[in-house]
Amino acid sequence: MREGRFDQPAADLARRFSASVEFDRRLARYDIIGSRAHATALAAAKIISADERDKIDNGLREIQNEIDSGKFQWDAALEDVHMNIEAALTKKIGEAGAKLHTARSRNDQVALDLRLYVKDHIGEITTRLKQLQRAFLGVANQHVDLVMPGYTHLQRAQPVYFAHYLLGQVEAFARDVDRLRDCLKRTDVLPLGSGALAGSTIPLDRQLLARELGFASVSENSLDAVSDRDFAAEFLFDLALIGMHLSRLSEDFILWSTSEFGFVEFSDAFSTGSSLMPQKKNPDMAELTRGKTGRLYGNLMSILTTLKGLPSTYNRDLQEDKEALFDSVDTVELALDVWSAMLPEIKINRERMESAARDPLLLATDVAEYLVRKGVAFREAHALVGRLVRRAAELNVSLDNVSPLQMQEISPHFDVDLAQVFNVRRSLEKRIAVGSPSPQNVAARLEHWRKILL
Numbered sequence: 001m002r003e004g005r006f007d008q009p010a011a012d013l014a015r016r017f018s019a020s021v022e023f024d025r026r027l028a029r030y031d032i033i034g035s036r037a038h039a040t041a042l043a044a045a046k047i048i049s050a051d052e053r054d055k056i057d058n059g060l061r062e063i064q065n066e067i068d069s070g071k072f073q074w075d076a077a078l079e080d081v082h083m084n085i086e087a088a089l090t091k092k093i094g095e096a097g098a099k100l101h102t103a104r105s106r107n108d109q110v111a112l113d114l115r116l117y118v119k120d121h122i123g124e125i126t127t128r129l130k131q132l133q134r135a136f137l138g139v140a141n142q143h144v145d146l147v148m149p150g151y152t153h154l155q156r157a158q159p160v161y162f163a164h165y166l167l168g169q170v171e172a173f174a175r176d177v178d179r180l181r182d183c184l185k186r187t188d189v190l191p192l193g194s195g196a197l198a199g200s201t202i203p204l205d206r207q208l209l210a211r212e213l214g215f216a217s218v219s220e221n222s223l224d225a226v227s228d229r230d231f232a233a234e235f236l237f238d239l240a241l242i243g244m245h246l247s248r249l250s251e252d253f254i255l256w257s258t259s260e261f262g263f264v265e266f267s268d269a270f271s272t273g274s275s276l277m278p279q280k281k282n283p284d285m286a287e288l289t290r291g292k293t294g295r296l297y298g299n300l301m302s303i304l305t306t307l308k309g310l311p312s313t314y315n316r317d318l319q320e321d322k323e324a325l326f327d328s329v330d331t332v333e334l335a336l337d338v339w340s341a342m343l344p345e346i347k348i349n350r351e352r353m354e355s356a357a358r359d360p361l362l363l364a365t366d367v368a369e370y371l372v373r374k375g376v377a378f379r380e381a382h383a384l385v386g387r388l389v390r391r392a393a394e395l396n397v398s399l400d401n402v403s404p405l406q407m408q409e410i411s412p413h414f415d416v417d418l419a420q421v422f423n424v425r426r427s428l429e430k431r432i433a434v435g436s437p438s439p440q441n442v443a444a445r446l447e448h449w450r451k452i453l454l
Protein backbone atom coordinates (compact mmCIF):
# COMPACT_ATOMS: atom_id res chain seq x y z
CA MET A 1 0.00 0.00 0.00
CA ARG A 2 2.98 2.31 0.62
CA GLU A 3 4.80 1.36 -2.59
CA GLY A 4 4.92 4.23 -5.00
CA ARG A 5 4.10 7.14 -2.80
CA PHE A 6 6.52 6.71 0.11
CA ASP A 7 10.30 6.78 0.39
CA GLN A 8 10.51 5.39 3.88
CA PRO A 9 8.82 2.50 5.61
CA ALA A 10 6.52 3.34 8.49
CA ALA A 11 8.23 3.81 11.82
CA ASP A 12 7.92 0.83 14.07
CA LEU A 13 6.15 2.99 16.65
CA ALA A 14 3.69 4.26 14.06
CA ARG A 15 2.90 0.69 13.06
CA ARG A 16 2.39 -0.41 16.61
CA PHE A 17 0.19 2.56 17.28
CA SER A 18 -2.04 2.05 14.28
CA ALA A 19 -2.25 -1.71 13.83
CA SER A 20 -5.70 -3.06 14.53
CA VAL A 21 -5.42 -6.64 13.31
CA GLU A 22 -5.13 -7.93 16.87
CA PHE A 23 -8.77 -7.02 17.41
CA ASP A 24 -10.39 -6.46 14.02
CA ARG A 25 -9.50 -9.97 12.84
CA ARG A 26 -12.82 -10.80 14.45
CA LEU A 27 -14.36 -9.22 11.39
CA ALA A 28 -12.61 -11.65 9.02
CA ARG A 29 -15.75 -13.68 8.34
CA TYR A 30 -17.66 -10.57 7.32
CA ASP A 31 -14.73 -9.18 5.37
CA ILE A 32 -14.59 -12.37 3.32
CA ILE A 33 -18.33 -12.48 2.69
CA GLY A 34 -18.15 -8.83 1.62
CA SER A 35 -15.22 -9.43 -0.70
CA ARG A 36 -16.89 -12.39 -2.34
CA ALA A 37 -19.96 -10.29 -3.08
CA HIS A 38 -17.75 -7.46 -4.29
CA ALA A 39 -16.05 -9.85 -6.73
CA THR A 40 -19.46 -10.90 -8.03
CA ALA A 41 -20.34 -7.24 -8.64
CA LEU A 42 -16.98 -6.61 -10.33
CA ALA A 43 -17.62 -9.55 -12.64
CA ALA A 44 -21.15 -8.34 -13.39
CA ALA A 45 -19.63 -4.97 -14.34
CA LYS A 46 -17.08 -6.79 -16.55
CA ILE A 47 -14.13 -5.40 -14.57
CA ILE A 48 -12.96 -8.92 -13.91
CA SER A 49 -13.68 -12.12 -15.81
CA ALA A 50 -15.86 -14.94 -14.55
CA ASP A 51 -12.69 -16.98 -14.19
CA GLU A 52 -11.05 -14.31 -12.06
CA ARG A 53 -14.20 -14.08 -9.95
CA ASP A 54 -14.06 -17.83 -9.34
CA LYS A 55 -10.38 -17.65 -8.43
CA ILE A 56 -11.13 -14.89 -5.92
CA ASP A 57 -14.05 -16.83 -4.54
CA ASN A 58 -12.11 -20.04 -4.08
CA GLY A 59 -9.10 -18.21 -2.68
CA LEU A 60 -11.23 -16.41 -0.12
CA ARG A 61 -12.93 -19.63 0.90
CA GLU A 62 -9.56 -21.26 1.39
CA ILE A 63 -8.49 -18.32 3.52
CA GLN A 64 -11.64 -18.69 5.62
CA ASN A 65 -10.76 -22.35 6.20
CA GLU A 66 -7.23 -21.41 7.20
CA ILE A 67 -8.58 -18.86 9.66
CA ASP A 68 -11.05 -21.39 11.07
CA SER A 69 -8.37 -24.00 11.58
CA GLY A 70 -5.95 -21.48 13.10
CA LYS A 71 -3.44 -21.87 10.28
CA PHE A 72 -3.76 -18.36 8.90
CA GLN A 73 -0.69 -16.20 9.54
CA TRP A 74 -1.82 -12.80 10.77
CA ASP A 75 0.76 -10.11 10.22
CA ALA A 76 0.63 -6.93 12.30
CA ALA A 77 2.79 -5.20 9.69
CA LEU A 78 -0.21 -5.45 7.36
CA GLU A 79 -2.13 -3.24 9.77
CA ASP A 80 -5.65 -4.59 9.71
CA VAL A 81 -7.88 -7.50 8.84
CA HIS A 82 -8.66 -6.09 5.39
CA MET A 83 -5.02 -5.82 4.28
CA ASN A 84 -4.14 -9.18 5.78
CA ILE A 85 -6.80 -10.98 3.82
CA GLU A 86 -6.18 -9.09 0.60
CA ALA A 87 -2.44 -9.73 0.80
CA ALA A 88 -2.98 -13.43 1.51
CA LEU A 89 -5.37 -13.66 -1.43
CA THR A 90 -2.97 -12.03 -3.85
CA LYS A 91 -0.18 -14.27 -2.63
CA LYS A 92 -2.42 -17.25 -3.27
CA ILE A 93 -3.98 -16.39 -6.65
CA GLY A 94 -1.80 -13.57 -8.04
CA GLU A 95 -3.16 -10.96 -10.47
CA ALA A 96 -6.87 -11.61 -9.83
CA GLY A 97 -6.35 -10.90 -6.13
CA ALA A 98 -4.78 -7.57 -7.00
CA LYS A 99 -7.98 -6.59 -8.83
CA LEU A 100 -10.31 -7.19 -5.93
CA HIS A 101 -9.98 -3.74 -4.40
CA THR A 102 -11.22 -2.00 -7.57
CA ALA A 103 -13.99 0.53 -6.84
CA ARG A 104 -13.67 -0.10 -3.13
CA SER A 105 -11.90 1.55 -0.21
CA ARG A 106 -11.24 0.23 3.24
CA ASN A 107 -13.58 2.99 4.31
CA ASP A 108 -16.69 1.44 2.81
CA GLN A 109 -15.24 -2.00 3.44
CA VAL A 110 -14.89 -1.55 7.20
CA ALA A 111 -18.32 0.09 7.40
CA LEU A 112 -19.73 -2.98 5.65
CA ASP A 113 -17.92 -5.45 7.91
CA LEU A 114 -19.09 -3.64 11.00
CA ARG A 115 -22.71 -3.58 9.86
CA LEU A 116 -22.62 -7.29 9.07
CA TYR A 117 -21.13 -7.93 12.51
CA VAL A 118 -23.77 -5.85 14.29
CA LYS A 119 -26.59 -7.48 12.29
CA ASP A 120 -25.33 -10.92 13.29
CA HIS A 121 -25.09 -10.02 16.95
CA ILE A 122 -28.46 -8.32 17.05
CA GLY A 123 -29.67 -11.81 16.13
CA GLU A 124 -27.47 -13.54 18.69
CA ILE A 125 -28.51 -11.26 21.50
CA THR A 126 -32.19 -11.38 20.58
CA THR A 127 -32.04 -15.17 20.76
CA ARG A 128 -30.41 -14.96 24.18
CA LEU A 129 -32.92 -12.41 25.46
CA LYS A 130 -35.73 -14.76 24.49
CA GLN A 131 -33.96 -17.65 26.16
CA LEU A 132 -33.79 -15.64 29.38
CA GLN A 133 -37.45 -14.68 29.05
CA ARG A 134 -38.30 -18.37 28.76
CA ALA A 135 -36.30 -19.04 31.92
CA PHE A 136 -38.42 -16.43 33.74
CA LEU A 137 -41.59 -18.08 32.45
CA GLY A 138 -40.33 -21.44 33.67
CA VAL A 139 -39.84 -20.17 37.21
CA ALA A 140 -43.15 -18.26 37.12
CA ASN A 141 -44.97 -21.43 36.05
CA GLN A 142 -43.61 -23.29 39.05
CA HIS A 143 -44.70 -20.58 41.46
CA VAL A 144 -47.90 -19.08 40.04
CA ASP A 145 -49.57 -18.98 43.47
CA LEU A 146 -46.60 -17.68 45.48
CA VAL A 147 -47.09 -14.33 47.21
CA MET A 148 -44.27 -12.03 48.30
CA PRO A 149 -44.00 -8.49 49.59
CA GLY A 150 -43.49 -5.88 46.91
CA TYR A 151 -41.06 -3.10 47.87
CA THR A 152 -40.64 0.58 47.23
CA HIS A 153 -37.65 2.39 48.71
CA LEU A 154 -36.65 -1.13 49.72
CA GLN A 155 -39.38 -0.97 52.37
CA ARG A 156 -42.22 -3.47 52.44
CA ALA A 157 -45.08 -1.91 50.51
CA GLN A 158 -47.85 -4.14 49.15
CA PRO A 159 -48.24 -7.85 48.41
CA VAL A 160 -47.67 -9.14 44.89
CA TYR A 161 -47.33 -12.50 43.24
CA PHE A 162 -43.73 -13.59 42.73
CA ALA A 163 -44.87 -14.47 39.19
CA HIS A 164 -45.86 -10.82 38.71
CA TYR A 165 -42.28 -9.82 39.53
CA LEU A 166 -40.91 -12.41 37.08
CA LEU A 167 -43.32 -11.27 34.38
CA GLY A 168 -42.14 -7.72 34.98
CA GLN A 169 -38.67 -8.89 34.03
CA VAL A 170 -40.08 -10.50 30.87
CA GLU A 171 -41.61 -7.13 29.94
CA ALA A 172 -38.32 -5.27 30.42
CA PHE A 173 -36.37 -7.73 28.29
CA ALA A 174 -39.13 -7.61 25.67
CA ARG A 175 -38.44 -3.90 25.31
CA ASP A 176 -34.80 -4.78 24.74
CA VAL A 177 -35.79 -7.20 21.97
CA ASP A 178 -37.91 -4.43 20.49
CA ARG A 179 -35.11 -1.89 20.66
CA LEU A 180 -32.74 -4.26 18.89
CA ARG A 181 -35.31 -4.87 16.17
CA ASP A 182 -35.53 -1.12 15.72
CA CYS A 183 -31.74 -0.75 15.66
CA LEU A 184 -31.63 -3.41 12.95
CA LYS A 185 -33.61 -1.15 10.62
CA ARG A 186 -30.83 1.43 10.59
CA THR A 187 -28.06 -1.15 10.58
CA ASP A 188 -29.50 -3.06 7.63
CA VAL A 189 -28.24 -0.57 5.02
CA LEU A 190 -25.45 -1.44 2.58
CA PRO A 191 -22.53 1.05 2.59
CA LEU A 192 -20.39 -0.85 0.04
CA GLY A 193 -20.01 1.13 -3.17
CA SER A 194 -19.43 4.39 -1.34
CA GLY A 195 -15.68 4.06 -1.93
CA ALA A 196 -13.40 6.23 0.15
CA LEU A 197 -16.02 8.99 0.24
CA ALA A 198 -17.20 9.71 -3.29
CA GLY A 199 -18.06 6.38 -4.85
CA SER A 200 -16.12 5.40 -7.95
CA THR A 201 -15.92 6.10 -11.67
CA ILE A 202 -16.42 2.37 -12.01
CA PRO A 203 -20.02 2.03 -10.92
CA LEU A 204 -21.08 -1.30 -9.42
CA ASP A 205 -24.60 -2.63 -9.14
CA ARG A 206 -25.25 -1.87 -5.51
CA GLN A 207 -28.67 -3.50 -5.57
CA LEU A 208 -26.94 -6.68 -6.59
CA LEU A 209 -24.48 -6.25 -3.70
CA ALA A 210 -27.35 -5.65 -1.27
CA ARG A 211 -29.10 -8.82 -2.46
CA GLU A 212 -25.90 -10.88 -2.26
CA LEU A 213 -25.19 -9.67 1.25
CA GLY A 214 -28.76 -9.67 2.55
CA PHE A 215 -29.20 -5.95 3.14
CA ALA A 216 -32.68 -4.44 3.12
CA SER A 217 -31.54 -1.21 1.47
CA VAL A 218 -28.63 0.73 0.03
CA SER A 219 -27.11 3.91 1.51
CA GLU A 220 -28.04 7.05 -0.41
CA ASN A 221 -25.05 9.30 0.29
CA SER A 222 -21.44 8.18 0.02
CA LEU A 223 -20.08 10.89 2.36
CA ASP A 224 -22.53 9.91 5.06
CA ALA A 225 -22.16 6.17 4.47
CA VAL A 226 -18.43 5.99 5.24
CA SER A 227 -18.72 8.09 8.38
CA ASP A 228 -21.99 6.83 9.81
CA ARG A 229 -21.55 4.88 13.03
CA ASP A 230 -24.96 5.76 14.44
CA PHE A 231 -25.97 2.11 14.24
CA ALA A 232 -22.98 1.14 16.40
CA ALA A 233 -23.70 3.85 18.98
CA GLU A 234 -27.34 2.87 19.06
CA PHE A 235 -26.46 -0.79 19.44
CA LEU A 236 -24.09 0.07 22.31
CA PHE A 237 -26.89 2.01 23.97
CA ASP A 238 -29.20 -0.97 23.61
CA LEU A 239 -26.53 -3.19 25.13
CA ALA A 240 -26.00 -0.73 27.98
CA LEU A 241 -29.70 -0.84 28.73
CA ILE A 242 -29.75 -4.64 28.67
CA GLY A 243 -26.86 -4.48 31.12
CA MET A 244 -28.83 -2.10 33.32
CA HIS A 245 -31.80 -4.49 33.34
CA LEU A 246 -29.56 -7.42 34.19
CA SER A 247 -27.89 -5.35 36.87
CA ARG A 248 -31.13 -4.48 38.61
CA LEU A 249 -32.26 -8.08 38.36
CA SER A 250 -28.95 -9.10 39.91
CA GLU A 251 -29.35 -6.60 42.71
CA ASP A 252 -32.81 -8.00 43.60
CA PHE A 253 -31.54 -11.55 43.78
CA ILE A 254 -28.38 -10.60 45.67
CA LEU A 255 -30.51 -8.90 48.31
CA TRP A 256 -33.00 -11.73 48.42
CA SER A 257 -30.21 -14.25 48.91
CA THR A 258 -29.01 -12.59 52.12
CA SER A 259 -29.88 -14.25 55.45
CA GLU A 260 -31.88 -11.13 56.21
CA PHE A 261 -34.29 -11.79 53.34
CA GLY A 262 -33.72 -15.50 52.80
CA PHE A 263 -36.08 -15.55 49.81
CA VAL A 264 -33.77 -17.31 47.37
CA GLU A 265 -30.62 -19.40 47.26
CA PHE A 266 -28.23 -19.56 44.33
CA SER A 267 -27.17 -23.07 43.33
CA ASP A 268 -23.68 -24.25 44.21
CA ALA A 269 -22.73 -24.27 40.54
CA PHE A 270 -23.28 -20.53 40.34
CA SER A 271 -21.90 -19.54 43.74
CA THR A 272 -18.41 -18.95 45.00
CA GLY A 273 -16.83 -19.53 48.36
CA SER A 274 -14.70 -17.23 50.46
CA SER A 275 -10.97 -17.81 50.69
CA LEU A 276 -11.17 -16.94 54.38
CA MET A 277 -14.66 -17.56 55.77
CA PRO A 278 -15.65 -21.21 55.44
CA GLN A 279 -19.39 -20.61 55.87
CA LYS A 280 -19.72 -18.19 52.97
CA LYS A 281 -21.61 -18.78 49.75
CA ASN A 282 -21.40 -15.71 47.61
CA PRO A 283 -23.55 -14.58 44.66
CA ASP A 284 -20.54 -13.53 42.56
CA MET A 285 -22.18 -14.20 39.18
CA ALA A 286 -24.94 -11.72 39.98
CA GLU A 287 -22.41 -9.26 41.39
CA LEU A 288 -20.27 -9.53 38.27
CA THR A 289 -23.32 -9.00 36.10
CA ARG A 290 -24.03 -5.85 38.08
CA GLY A 291 -20.38 -4.78 37.96
CA LYS A 292 -19.94 -5.32 34.24
CA THR A 293 -22.67 -2.79 33.56
CA GLY A 294 -19.99 -0.19 34.22
CA ARG A 295 -17.99 -1.20 31.20
CA LEU A 296 -21.12 -1.29 29.03
CA TYR A 297 -21.78 2.34 29.95
CA GLY A 298 -18.09 3.12 29.41
CA ASN A 299 -18.16 1.61 25.93
CA LEU A 300 -21.18 3.71 25.02
CA MET A 301 -19.46 6.86 26.26
CA SER A 302 -16.34 5.84 24.39
CA ILE A 303 -18.00 5.65 20.97
CA LEU A 304 -20.06 8.79 21.52
CA THR A 305 -16.93 10.69 22.45
CA THR A 306 -14.95 9.28 19.52
CA LEU A 307 -17.64 10.45 17.13
CA LYS A 308 -18.37 13.89 18.48
CA GLY A 309 -15.60 15.99 16.99
CA LEU A 310 -15.01 14.24 13.70
CA PRO A 311 -15.03 16.22 10.48
CA SER A 312 -17.05 14.77 7.65
CA THR A 313 -16.47 11.30 6.18
CA TYR A 314 -13.84 8.80 7.22
CA ASN A 315 -11.23 9.61 9.82
CA ARG A 316 -8.95 7.09 11.39
CA ASP A 317 -10.49 7.81 14.79
CA LEU A 318 -13.27 5.51 13.60
CA GLN A 319 -10.99 2.54 14.13
CA GLU A 320 -11.63 3.12 17.83
CA ASP A 321 -15.24 2.00 17.46
CA LYS A 322 -14.38 -1.68 17.42
CA GLU A 323 -12.98 -2.68 20.78
CA ALA A 324 -15.84 -1.00 22.60
CA LEU A 325 -18.32 -2.79 20.39
CA PHE A 326 -16.71 -6.22 20.72
CA ASP A 327 -16.36 -5.85 24.46
CA SER A 328 -20.01 -4.94 24.97
CA VAL A 329 -21.18 -7.78 22.74
CA ASP A 330 -19.03 -10.34 24.60
CA THR A 331 -20.09 -9.00 27.96
CA VAL A 332 -23.83 -8.99 27.25
CA GLU A 333 -23.88 -12.36 25.49
CA LEU A 334 -22.06 -14.03 28.35
CA ALA A 335 -24.11 -12.33 31.06
CA LEU A 336 -27.34 -13.40 29.34
CA ASP A 337 -26.06 -16.96 29.06
CA VAL A 338 -25.09 -16.98 32.72
CA TRP A 339 -28.47 -15.70 33.86
CA SER A 340 -30.41 -18.10 31.63
CA ALA A 341 -28.49 -21.03 33.09
CA MET A 342 -28.44 -19.74 36.67
CA LEU A 343 -32.07 -18.70 37.05
CA PRO A 344 -33.73 -22.14 36.77
CA GLU A 345 -31.33 -23.45 39.43
CA ILE A 346 -32.14 -20.77 41.99
CA LYS A 347 -33.97 -22.25 44.95
CA ILE A 348 -37.08 -20.26 45.84
CA ASN A 349 -37.75 -20.26 49.56
CA ARG A 350 -41.53 -20.14 49.36
CA GLU A 351 -42.16 -20.16 53.09
CA ARG A 352 -39.90 -17.15 53.71
CA MET A 353 -41.63 -15.17 50.98
CA GLU A 354 -45.12 -16.17 52.12
CA SER A 355 -44.45 -15.36 55.75
CA ALA A 356 -43.00 -11.97 54.85
CA ALA A 357 -46.12 -11.36 52.74
CA ARG A 358 -48.32 -12.08 55.75
CA ASP A 359 -47.22 -8.80 57.38
CA PRO A 360 -50.59 -7.03 57.85
CA LEU A 361 -48.94 -3.65 57.31
CA LEU A 362 -48.73 -4.58 53.63
CA LEU A 363 -52.51 -4.13 53.60
CA ALA A 364 -52.61 -0.67 55.18
CA THR A 365 -53.49 0.83 51.79
CA ASP A 366 -56.29 -1.72 51.47
CA VAL A 367 -57.62 -0.47 54.80
CA ALA A 368 -57.62 3.11 53.48
CA GLU A 369 -59.48 1.89 50.38
CA TYR A 370 -61.96 0.14 52.69
CA LEU A 371 -62.69 3.55 54.20
CA VAL A 372 -62.97 5.08 50.74
CA ARG A 373 -65.70 2.56 49.92
CA LYS A 374 -67.52 3.83 53.01
CA GLY A 375 -67.47 7.33 51.63
CA VAL A 376 -64.33 8.74 53.29
CA ALA A 377 -62.15 10.95 51.07
CA PHE A 378 -58.88 9.20 50.32
CA ARG A 379 -56.64 11.87 51.91
CA GLU A 380 -58.64 11.60 55.11
CA ALA A 381 -58.66 7.81 54.96
CA HIS A 382 -54.89 7.87 54.50
CA ALA A 383 -54.46 9.92 57.67
CA LEU A 384 -56.90 7.75 59.64
CA VAL A 385 -55.06 4.57 58.72
CA GLY A 386 -51.79 6.32 59.56
CA ARG A 387 -53.17 6.86 63.03
CA LEU A 388 -54.34 3.26 63.20
CA VAL A 389 -50.82 2.10 62.32
CA ARG A 390 -49.37 4.26 65.07
CA ARG A 391 -51.93 3.11 67.60
CA ALA A 392 -51.18 -0.53 66.78
CA ALA A 393 -47.48 0.15 67.32
CA GLU A 394 -48.17 1.84 70.66
CA LEU A 395 -50.35 -1.07 71.75
CA ASN A 396 -47.71 -3.44 70.49
CA VAL A 397 -50.24 -5.41 68.42
CA SER A 398 -50.36 -6.11 64.71
CA LEU A 399 -52.55 -3.93 62.51
CA ASP A 400 -55.23 -6.61 62.27
CA ASN A 401 -55.38 -6.98 66.05
CA VAL A 402 -56.48 -3.53 67.13
CA SER A 403 -59.75 -3.99 69.06
CA PRO A 404 -63.02 -2.65 67.52
CA LEU A 405 -63.33 -0.17 70.38
CA GLN A 406 -59.90 1.28 69.81
CA MET A 407 -60.47 1.41 66.07
CA GLN A 408 -63.70 3.27 66.44
CA GLU A 409 -61.97 5.86 68.58
CA ILE A 410 -60.03 6.68 65.43
CA SER A 411 -63.00 6.51 63.07
CA PRO A 412 -66.61 5.31 63.41
CA HIS A 413 -66.29 3.91 59.89
CA PHE A 414 -64.07 1.08 61.13
CA ASP A 415 -66.37 -1.89 61.59
CA VAL A 416 -66.14 -5.61 62.22
CA ASP A 417 -66.08 -6.23 58.45
CA LEU A 418 -62.58 -4.74 58.44
CA ALA A 419 -61.29 -8.20 59.39
CA GLN A 420 -62.00 -9.36 55.84
CA VAL A 421 -59.56 -6.81 54.47
CA PHE A 422 -56.65 -8.60 56.14
CA ASN A 423 -56.46 -11.36 53.61
CA VAL A 424 -53.56 -11.16 51.21
CA ARG A 425 -55.10 -13.31 48.50
CA ARG A 426 -58.41 -11.47 48.61
CA SER A 427 -56.50 -8.24 48.29
CA LEU A 428 -54.75 -9.57 45.19
CA GLU A 429 -58.01 -10.83 43.68
CA LYS A 430 -59.31 -7.28 43.69
CA ARG A 431 -56.38 -5.91 41.72
CA ILE A 432 -58.03 -6.47 38.37
CA ALA A 433 -57.18 -3.36 36.38
CA VAL A 434 -54.90 -3.98 33.41
CA GLY A 435 -51.34 -4.43 34.64
CA SER A 436 -52.26 -5.14 38.26
CA PRO A 437 -51.44 -8.46 39.92
CA SER A 438 -54.82 -10.19 40.21
CA PRO A 439 -54.43 -13.96 39.79
CA GLN A 440 -56.44 -13.74 36.55
CA ASN A 441 -54.21 -11.02 35.17
CA VAL A 442 -51.04 -12.87 36.09
CA ALA A 443 -52.36 -16.08 34.52
CA ALA A 444 -53.42 -14.24 31.37
CA ARG A 445 -50.05 -12.56 31.02
CA LEU A 446 -48.28 -15.87 31.57
CA GLU A 447 -50.39 -17.36 28.82
CA HIS A 448 -49.69 -14.38 26.59
CA TRP A 449 -45.92 -14.79 26.91
CA ARG A 450 -46.12 -18.56 26.74
CA LYS A 451 -47.78 -18.26 23.33
CA ILE A 452 -45.11 -15.87 22.12
CA LEU A 453 -42.06 -17.54 23.58
CA LEU A 454 -42.74 -21.26 23.90
Ligand code: ARG
Binds near residue numbers: 106314
Ligand atom coordinates in the same frame (compact mmCIF):
# COMPACT_ATOMS: atom_id res chain seq x y z
N1 ARG B 1 -8.61 -0.32 10.19
C1 ARG B 1 -9.38 0.74 9.69
C2 ARG B 1 -10.61 0.98 10.57
O1 ARG B 1 -10.87 0.16 11.36
C3 ARG B 1 -9.84 0.43 8.31
C4 ARG B 1 -10.06 1.64 7.46
C5 ARG B 1 -8.77 2.32 7.21
N2 ARG B 1 -8.92 3.35 6.25
C6 ARG B 1 -8.02 4.27 6.06
N3 ARG B 1 -8.26 5.18 5.17
N4 ARG B 1 -6.90 4.31 6.74
O2 ARG B 1 -11.29 1.98 10.49
